[in-house]
Amino acid sequence: MSSRNAHAPEITNQPPPYSGYNAFVCDQALGEACATFGAAWVAAKATTLGAAAGDERVQKLAHDANRHEPELRTYSAAGERIDEVDYHPAYHDLMTLAFESGVHSLAWTAGDEGAHVGRAVLSYVWNQIENGVACPVVMTYSAPPTLALDPDIDAAWGQKVIAEAYDPELKPIADKASATIGMTFTENQGGSDLRANESLAVKAESNGAGVYALSGRKWFCSAPMCDAFVTLAQTEAGPTCFFLPRILPDGSRNAFHVQRLKEKCGNRSNASSEVEFDNALVWRLGEEGRGIATAIAMAQYSRSECAIASAGIMRYALSLALHFCANRRSFQKSLIDQPLMAQVLADLAIESEAAMWLGLRMSCAIDKGASDETEWTLARLLTPVSKFWICKRTPPFVAEALECMGGNGYVEDHVVARLYREAPLNGIWEGSGNVVALDVLRALGRHPEIADVFFAEVAPARGQNGLLDKAIGELESQFSGDGPTEAGCRRFVSQLALVLQASLLVRHAPEATAQAFCNGRLGAEHGFIFGSGQDTDAIHAILQRAAPALAA
Numbered sequence: 001m002s003s004r005n006a007h008a009p010e011i012t013n014q015p016p017p018y019s020g021y022n023a024f025v026c027d028q029a030l031g032e033a034c035a036t037f038g039a040a041w042v043a044a045k046a047t048t049l050g051a052a053a054g055d056e057r058v059q060k061l062a063h064d065a066n067r068h069e070p071e072l073r074t075y076s077a078a079g080e081r082i083d084e085v086d087y088h089p090a091y092h093d094l095m096t097l098a099f100e101s102g103v104h105s106l107a108w109t110a111g112d113e114g115a116h117v118g119r120a121v122l123s124y125v126w127n128q129i130e131n132g133v134a135c136p137v138v139m140t141y142s143a144p145p146t147l148a149l150d151p152d153i154d155a156a157w158g159q160k161v162i163a164e165a166y167d168p169e170l171k172p173i174a175d176k177a178s179a180t181i182g183m184t185f186t187e188n189q190g191g192s193d194l195r196a197n198e199s200l201a202v203k204a205e206s207n208g209a210g211v212y213a214l215s216g217r218k219w220f221c222s223a224p225m226c227d228a229f230v231t232l233a234q235t236e237a238g239p240t241c242f243f244l245p246r247i248l249p250d251g252s253r254n255a256f257h258v259q260r261l262k263e264k265c266g267n268r269s270n271a272s273s274e275v276e277f278d279n280a281l282v283w284r285l286g287e288e289g290r291g292i293a294t295a296i297a298m299a300q301y302s303r304s305e306c307a308i309a310s311a312g313i314m315r316y317a318l319s320l321a322l323h324f325c326a327n328r329r330s331f332q333k334s335l336i337d338q339p340l341m342a343q344v345l346a347d348l349a350i351e352s353e354a355a356m357w358l359g360l361r362m363s364c365a366i367d368k369g370a371s372d373e374t375e376w377t378l379a380r381l382l383t384p385v386s387k388f389w390i391c392k393r394t395p396p397f398v399a400e401a402l403e404c405m406g407g408n409g410y411v412e413d414h415v416v417a418r419l420y421r422e423a424p425l426n427g428i429w430e431g432s433g434n435v436v437a438l439d440v441l442r443a444l445g446r447h448p449e450i451a452d453v454f455f456a457e458v459a460p461a462r463g464q465n466g467l468l469d470k471a472i473g474e475l476e477s478q479f480s481g482d483g484p485t486e487a488g489c490r491r492f493v494s495q496l497a498l499v500l501q502a503s504l505l506v507r508h509a510p511e512a513t514a515q516a517f518c519n520g521r522l523g524a525e526h527g528f529i530f531g532s533g534q535d536t537d538a539i540h541a542i543l544q545r546a547a548p549a550l551a552a
């Protein structure tokens, strides 16, 4: 029997919740990119994770983990200093799902061609589930090559860090099934300028060779319940990287204290804290005085992940907007059939696909760069270019997707509001926009061969769109002239990104998508806002390609 209140108005024209889909299977472009970059083998794992993305139960976990924020418990009931963070059970369930799915580790365990691409695909899908958990995931993903700098740490921790398991208990590493790793570099007086770090490590070799005592404070330490951290401190020889376990080998707690949790714009499921070290025992990673280089080597992986994660956020926001507009009518038509809305959605779809192709091409270069110098050079360029560009495009993208959903977009029930708060973050951490754009200049200075590698990469796309050819020509002039200045490098890096994205779409995407991207981003049709292109027949084809498989 219906329980509907006879006096209550019938609710109509409200789209059903966006669930019951598979975020991998319904993403045609993603499947094509997987195959193109040698990671077709990841389909089984990605399909399982893609189903989780559309699972109402998992979606509720993501909601709960962000609604019920972590809390710091500084002291035990007996007054002992414990520095524990309590999370909602949903957070632990999400951590279990992410780590058991290998989102943090597949790049190091797959052993197949395209291992970093395969992991990036999982991360792209994961970022359509929940973004706070993505923080410990990416830090743990980035850690193995840095931990391998010390054979003893590698022996004790290496396999635990890549295990497909989540073990949140605080205990000695020998007793753990798996381990999570955080990074804490940023200090109060400056995060971008790591040379300004003041925390100090002095040799404490009575505890063993390579052991130091670390004192100081860090202004940002996300996921402080990780089992260990990579950190940076001054030594007599200059900034040096260290490994800091929360539990010492004898089972006692290290002198790692959580001062407070930050109250943040978004990313609320993830505890981001300020921490203090009080003669904490730490193990040196790499040479004394070479800590910035060691940290930056680790950051290459985490920066690449910021680009992938932001591409995933774009795709999620797009899917939500497409679903909403397909199920909401206004002025006698579905919103998706209103010509101006179709234009906006198609433009977002093009942007999202371009971000995905650029991100996975970068991951492919990371894979191949292990044995191919040209690809290594390309990865050195693509990592900061992708981090800069994709992360910069995400906030306006999500804002536009939110607006497609009208007032509902601004309301927490519809998820995109959470994505809106999340959207700027990947642009900030692991090197903010300017810092990453300047890193492109640094790469060009240190590796002049980057120019040849870049033009060889885009060469196969020449001759297929006049605007793209012209844009490549303009970049050739810039490379052969004085090159970009510091003050001009945002524009330069943006042009590199657009030409790379256009070349990838021309080579791999349907003609409608590629031509619309070139015309809308490189030509006179270029506008300052999404959806400012011309009405073309291509819009329908672009929307069909992007439309998610909706719930039955």
Ligand SMILES: Cc1cc2nc3c(=O)[nH]c(=O)nc-3n(C[C@H](O)[C@H](O)[C@H](O)COP(=O)(O)OP(=O)(O)OC[C@H]3O[C@@H](n4cnc5c(N)ncnc54)[C@H](O)[C@@H]3O)c2cc1C
Binding pocket: 182, 183, 184, 185, 186, 189, 190, 191, 192, 193, 220, 221, 222, 223, 264, 267, 272, 425, 428, 429, 430, 431, 432, 433, 434, 435
């Ligand atoms: C939610 C969150 C979690 C975080 N978690 C961690 C963590 O776990 N571990 C960790 O180590 N850090 C973490 N961070 C810190 C983050 O990495 C830094 O905020 C970031 O690197 C920028 O440093 P800063 O905040 O000190 O900004 P600043 O260094 O003060 O920079 C401010 C602005 O100036 C720009 N700028 C700096 N130098 C130049 C220049 N030479 N030319 C032009 N522009 C410049 C930057 O691009 C930025 O836009 C986190 C940050 C956030 C927001």
